[in-house]
Amino acid sequence: MPLLLLTNDDGYQAAGIQALAHIAATFAEVYVVAPDGPRSGAAAAITCTQPVSYSPLPHSGKDNLHFFSCSGTPVDCVKLALEQIVPRRPDLLLSGINHGDNASVSVHYSGTMGAVYEGCMKGIPSIGLSLFLQRGQRYEDHPVSDDTLAAIAALCQRVLQHGLPQDICLNVNLPVAHKFRGWQVCRQARGQWSAEWVSATHPYGQRAFWLTGTFTDLEPDANDTDFSALRSGYCSVVPVTVDTTAHSALKEIQNLI
Amino acid sequence: MPLLLLTNDDGYQAAGIQALAHIAATFAEVYVVAPDGPRSGAAAAITCTQPVSYSPLPHSGKDNLHFFSCSGTPVDCVKLALEQIVPRRPDLLLSGINHGDNASVSVHYSGTMGAVYEGCMKGIPSIGLSLFLQRGQRYEDHPVSDDTLAAIAALCQRVLQHGLPQDICLNVNLPVAHKFRGWQVCRQARGQWSAEWVSATHPYGQRAFWLTGTFTDLEPDANDTDFSALRSGYCSVVPVTVDTTAHSALKEIQNLI
Numbered sequence: 405m406p407l408l409l410l411t412n413d414d415g416y417q418a419a420g421i422q423a424l425a426h427i428a429a430t431f432a433e434v435y436v437v438a439p440d441g442p443r444s445g446a447a448a449a450i451t452c453t454q455p456v457s458y459s460p461l462p463h464s465g466k467d468n469l470h471f472f473s474c475s476g477t478p479v480d481c482v483k484l485a486l487e488q489i490v491p492r493r494p495d496l497l498l499s500g501i502n503h504g505d506n507a508s509v510s511v512h513y514s515g516t517m518g519a520v521y522e523g524c525m526k527g528i529p530s531i532g533l534s535l536f537l538q539r540g541q542r543y544e545d546h547p548v549s550d551d552t553l554a555a556i557a558a559l560c561q562r563v564l565q566h567g568l569p570q571d572i573c574l575n576v577n578l579p580v581a582h583k584f585r586g587w588q589v590c591r592q593a594r595g596q597w598s599a600e601w602v603s604a605t606h607p608y609g610q611r612a613f614w615l616t617g618t619f620t621d622l623e624p625d626a627n628d629t630d631f632s633a634l635r636s637g638y639c640s641v642v643p644v645t646v647d648t649t650a651h652s653a654l655k656e657i658q659n660l661i
Numbered sequence: 662m663p664l665l666l667l668t669n670d671d672g673y674q675a676a677g678i679q680a681l682a683h684i685a686a687t688f689a690e691v692y693v694v695a696p697d698g699p700r701s702g703a704a705a706a707i708t709c710t711q712p713v714s715y716s717p718l719p720h721s722g723k724d725n726l727h728f729f730s731c732s733g734t735p736v737d738c739v740k741l742a743l744e745q746i747v748p749r750r751p752d753l754l755l756s757g758i759n760h761g762d763n764a765s766v767s768v769h770y771s772g773t774m775g776a777v778y779e780g781c782m783k784g785i786p787s788i789g790l791s792l793f794l795q796r797g798q799r800y801e802d803h804p805v806s807d808d809t810l811a812a813i814a815a816l817c818q819r820v821l822q823h824g825l826p827q828d829i830c831l832n833v834n835l836p837v838a839h840k841f842r843g844w845q846v847c848r849q850a851r852g853q854w855s856a857e858w859v860s861a862t863h864p865y866g867q868r869a870f871w872l873t874g875t876f877t878d879l880e881p882d883a884n885d886t887d888f889s890a891l892r893s894g895y896c897s898v899v900p901v902t903v904d905t906t907a908h909s910a911l912k913e914i915q916n917l918i
Binding site: 442444445446447448449450451452453455456457475479480483484487488509511512513515518521522525526559562563566568569571572574575587589590591592594596597599600601604610611612613614615641642643644645646647648649650651653654656657658660661 | 699701702703704705706707708709710712713714732736737740741744745766768769770772775778779782783784816819820823825826828829831832844846847848849851853854856857858861867868869870871872898899900901902903904905906907908910911913914915917918
């Protein structure tokens, strides 16, 4: 049986990781090592200034499904799992299913994808999965459909069989849909967040700000981006590289400098 | 006078950002909006679950140099500065000088570079600057030399004049050196962190773990990476893209799926 490591940024109690864990346990030995509470927006943050701990959670009822909670970030969960928890090197890392999308530039803030980068940098085939909920929609009211979960399981099995290219992981986003329409391999859309702060006043008068914002797809007419796939009801699959270098710009920057 | 926004992940008190702010103030109007304390390893994390606040700090003594502290992450600092603090759109964003390097894969954990991504995604030419200290070395004992600061100022002026390509920012790492040897435009080295946890026992017996680790350059013989530049005493300049897509792998993933 393959060994799968699962994590997320919504915490181990979240419906998305519970659904993913139970579908994964149909074909694999599964270790869930996930934050003890919400870590949305954690990106690839690591905990530098305090120690991190973990605890086993009560028996899941399945002998091949093990849950642990961790006090750290999603990346901490992966690092700690690999050195301290899993019995051997995992064959596959899954992160999610996130309650909210991580398409376009939101990938940069994503704790879900932070964990995926970490798995990839450790040489483990790694996949992030996120559900494109509209603001105010809850996962519990729009759960990922059974046939989409089955398609995710099939995708995992293909990746287990063939691996992924070196230093490349997958950023998968799922539309809210009753039926699975198919995968669309695509690129990250250009996008922008704006109007990001809402003023809040503390009862004692101090002003503070809640982070919110409006997202704009800067390529609304493209047909090869994650956003265009999602708009058409497909599941987007962006191959993501952990090499941040803009190779095509090396010459131009050389000339500038 | 150009308008510069400065931030970092070590906090506004850090020697690195103070040095950068004072050299920037020789040619620009400077707004420093930086965390109120250390945020090392914050990556591009954003604060989702609580409000963020900021405060002006005492007058710097220079009319064109303004300091603000912020309760959030480096990315929060940039987002809040742009919407609430700076009088107009900055011409350039600088993040650092970080007390520690952000070369190779460490770029992914870097709060310094998280802020730079944010500036870049907002369309502002953005540069991250980090000093390659060995473990245990302090910035205060190995400050960036005056001629390196002058070279940074000259680099800023070239970027102010010519801009940077769309969606591309710069990850600059500086060796500890008495003299500036030159810039080397290069790519991100492949690298890996391992042996990352040191066990710690709470006085009451609970076990926890400190994040530490050993970095290995996986391309020690390369001569075109950030690590090779730093090893040779040069300042590395990696053009970094906020497009995470592995364009070269789109076909291969299409076939896999």
